[in-house]
Amino acid sequence: MNSFSQASVRLPTRRNWLLAATLTASVLASLDLFVVNLAFTSISASYPEATPQAMSWILNAYGIAFAALLVPSGRLADRFGRLRLFRWGLGMFATGSLAAAISPDITVLIGARGLQGVGAALIVPTSLALLLGQYDRAQHTRMISMWSASGSVAAAGGPVLGGLLSEYDWRWIFLINVPIAVLALAFTSSMKNTPERDVKTPDLVGVGLLAMAIGSLVAALSYVSEWGLTSPMLWGVALASLLATLGFIRRCLRHKTPAVDLQVFAVPSFSVAAMGMVGFYVGFAIMLLGGSLYLTLVWAWSPLMAGLGFSVGPGTAVVSALLAGRTRLPPRWLAGMGSVFFTLGGVLWFLFLTENAGYLPMLFGLMLTGAGAGIAQTGFLAGGVSGLPASSYATGTGVLNTSRQIGSALGVAGLIALTGAGTSSSNYHLAWLVMSIAGFVGLLAAFLIPAPPRRAEIAEVQTMAGSAE
Helix, strand or coil: HHHHHHHHHHHHHHHHHHHHHHHHHHHHHHHHHHHHHHHHHHHHHHCCCCHHHHHHHHHHHHHHHHHHHHHHHHHHHHCHHHHHHHHHHHHHHHHHHHHHHHCCCHHHHHHHHHHHHHHHHHHHHHHHHHHHHHHHHHHHHHHHHHHHHHHHHHHHHHHHHHHHHHCCCCCCCHCCCHHHHHHHHHHCCCCCCCCCCCCCCCCCCHHHHHHHHHHHHHHHHHHHHHHCCCCCHHHHHHHHHHHHHHHHHHHHCCCCCCCCCHHHCCCHHHHHHHHHHHHHHHHHHHHHHHHHHHHHHHCCCCCCHHHHHHHHHHHHHHHHHHHHHHHHCCCHHHHHHHHHHHHHHHHHHHHHCCCCCHHHHHHHHHHHHHHHHHHHHHHHHHHCCCCCCCHHHHHHHHHHHHHHHHHHHHHHHHHHHHHHCCCHHHHHHHHHHHHHHHHHHHHHHHHCCCCCCHHHHHHHHHHHHHHHH
């Protein structure tokens, strides 16, 4: 009786430790994006020799590594065990964070950020999979809600924390990750690794080609203003991106265990949603980094004040996402509504944001774009997976999140190409216009998302997917 009682107590304790570990890791991966944006100006001051294009890779090295490995990491988790991969991810993220904190030059910092991106790509999917694996299906909705909420808290608090730490020393925004990662690792000390499955390792060559394709495209976009449209270097890098993209597609279609299962793109709703995510997040990245730079460079706000002033945007996104998840509106309407809000925010900044405008145009723009991001993301994700068979949900959401990262990397590159991290309001005028156009692209994609398929159509897609395997 005593042994049974002890066992019954031990299981919830292990679950609680795992819950703490996964939620801590979710905060860690989400926090990094919002913290770094507010420290961008402080980091730039430490490396005066670094060009704005080089500085942009502090963000893009992370995003590209994350995008390339996000989908294959799920299969890697099945191959080597979820807990083992989760721990590897935490270790890589902590190592990359420490290297970033002590980096002597911009090159080391960019490399460290890439290692952080690899770690985050291993952490995000395995953390949720570990969490769901420890609870009954009836509790999955509550667990997903808690996991998502932890990331939302990081998004809302990230700008303030980034501003606060940057007031002291920007290196602390990376150094603070180390004890958090160690704490999450400690929470898993009593856990046992999930059994390894007889699953083949995904095509790592394909992963490399995807990273090369995104990286080359981002480089061409970043340096177009410096190299010029007639530069052989520009067209050489663009050609490298095209060849890497074609090579990636070819390997995905022919390899037994492709880096990304392109079968999901055979579903029209998914293809449109993925394209909409890329377009929308080009604008979102321009807003996220551009708004931070505007506050610190044009208005010369301190990092802490900029963090406080900017936090209203992510905070609005959290609230709007929660509300969007409770509505009965079709995904295409959510994606369209969010895109309209975001476009209006960009137009507002384009028309009224000047050196002497005061905070109100910035505030209303942040509220509109924040609400738009929260609603549109919900719509695009729901619309994208609505036509997929249940067996493809994990792949589909992974690809959609990869699309988001690709759009964000292109947006950062586009912003730097348009503004050069300028210190005048006029430097950002065109960027706000491009941001509005990106929101409008999201609106067009939303209109093209077809209605959810009937059950017969879903069964047909499942049959096609099964025969393809």
